[in-house]
């Protein structure tokens with residue numbers, strides 16, 4: 001009689017396998033747990049005491065109810081610079097969480113097409129991007145990736161009008177009425193989407209570098225030795241390694257938010273990054289990225305290539321370079337999707353819309369301002385006048401000899417100096433108008 005002395009151990013499915021529906025009775029089937037977007041319970045933000053809507057309060061650093069005084073701190077999981085990044089694999093994307101993790105609704109602007117995520121029940125009548133009131137609340141599926149990190153607001157909403165007032169009063173070539181009549185009070189705190197990239201870059205360059213060579217040549221006509229300089233072109237090549245860290249690419253489309261203004265808000269102190277929690281967004285607006293990860297990385301690579309090119313040029317010991325070519329190999333690329341705090345406002349001046357932004361962490365203000373062009377032209381005229389005047393006086397004085405020539409020469413020099421300063425003045429005025 002054969003007896004099974006060693007009964008087979010009870011089989012258990014490998015880790016990560018779960019029991020699934022079986023077609024055969026009596027047969028148990030296990031399959032790997034399906035991977036995909038994990039949906040978790042969306043949180044709603046109501047006061048446990050009085051039921052009113054609660055919001056994240058910047059001064060309190062937590063959730064606060066303005067009706068009964070209930071507060072609950074958000075335990076910040078500070079991750080700072082060590083906030084982990086993700087490799088560029090389909091796996092990390094498919095497993096990433098989606099949505100905001102809280103009940104929120106989408107505000108759609110019919111005028112500019114901008115969309116913002118707003119808290120449930122929030123009353124909003126204007127678009128934060130274009131100040132239009134053609135807005136409506138829509139429901140869209142939450143397909144965007146969930147942010148992993150954010151920097152909480154440090155500047156309170158009450159602190160924004162004084163910052164804007166100081167900023168509006170800066171510069172002399174704006175309309176006098178601007179600082180007096182315009183008060184930007186409609187600032188809206190928004191968590192803006194950003195991608196950050198890390199990468200190692202190995203750049204190889206090749207170029208013809210020009211060097212000045214001085215030669216002594218015997219001139220047969222004058223019967224003398226003369227020195228002559230000429231440029232000698234030499235092919236050179238080299239390698240440059242760059243470590244790119246925390247390269248920020250805005251996730252907001254440029255048509256909704258001027259990237260030129262946005263970049264004037266930099267830098268953000270990345271050491272203040274905390275792990276994302278929907279608590280921070282309670283009562284606040286947020287924007288999901290409009291620029292996809294792939295498109296943002298293309299933009300990022302463009303910026304990095306430009307940096308690498310500059311680094312290569314610095315290795316070249318001459319300022320004369322021609323036929324420059326460079327190949328850049330990227331490795332260890334990784335990304336993060338983060339939210340950064342900003343206040344946005346748009347104001348109208350004589351029918352035109354101007355954008356103002358405040359860095360919600362540092363309080364730096366940037367934006368566009370109307371320009372009183374008559375002031376600029378008057379200043380340019382004043383800059384050109386001395387040189388022009390001196391030259392005109394110098395012309396009849398040439399009849400008297402050397403003094404006239406001296407006056408004209410000085411006049412031309414002053415005129416050129418005035419033109420250079422005037423041109424840079426014109427450029428900065430134009431830039432401040434556009435943003």
Ligand SMILES: [Zn+2]
Pocket residue numbers: 047048049050051052065066067068069070
């Ligand atoms: Zn309450």
Ligand SMILES: [Zn+2]
Pocket residue numbers: 109110111112113114127128129130131132
């Ligand atoms: Zn709009």
